[in-house]
Amino acid sequence: MLDEPAAVKALAALAQAQRLRAFRALVVAGPDGLTPGVIAERLGLAPSALSFHLKELAHAGLVNSEPRGRNLIYRAEFGHMSALIGYLTEHCCEGGTCEVVDLATCAAR
Numbered sequence: 001m002l003d004e005p006a007a008v009k010a011l012a013a014l015a016q017a018q019r020l021r022a023f024r025a026l027v028v029a030g031p032d033g034l035t036p037g038v039i040a041e042r043l044g045l046a047p048s049a050l051s052f053h054l055k056e057l058a059h060a061g062l063v064n065s066e067p068r069g070r071n072l073i074y075r076a077e078f079g080h081m082s083a084l085i086g087y088l089t090e091h092c093c094e095g096g097t098c099e100v101v102d103l104a105t106c107a108a109r
Contacts, residue, residue, distance in 0.1 A: 002080075002087040006061065010084050013060035018045060019053045023062055026076040033075035 002010070014020050021043050026034060034042075040050045054074060057063040061080045065072045092098050 001090070002083045004087075007084055007087045010060045010062055010080065013056050013062055016053070016056075018043065018049065019057055022050065022053050023057055023076060026063055026074055027078075027081070029075075031075060033073040035071045035073060037071075039074065 014023060022039055022045075025039055025042055036047060036050055036054065039045070039054075040047050043050070045053075054063060054065070058065065062077055063074050064077055065074045067073075089098075
């Protein structure tokens with residue numbers, strides 16, 4: 001389980017559109033991950049800008065990288081992502097069973 005400072009760091013990293021898009025691309029890619037070149041191409045980002053965003057995501061524990069030949073492969077840290085979701089929902093619905101409600105029903109309460 002994450003503590004509050006780690007959750008804040010992860011949420012801050014995701015609170016930027018290009019980083020959120022890069023993280024989502026890595027989540028979609030799954031355990032195979034992606035090279036920075038593929039991510040940059042898919043998202044239409046300059047490689048230097050992408051490098052900055054990947055460093056921020058890695059610093060927050062949301063992605064990792066490993067060398068593969070002449071490339072780096074970036075992957076989403078699914079354990080950290082799950083821990084963040086767990087932190088956000090730890091005491092959901094005051095410990096009762098949570099139900100999905102539509103926004104209209106929620107707003108009417």
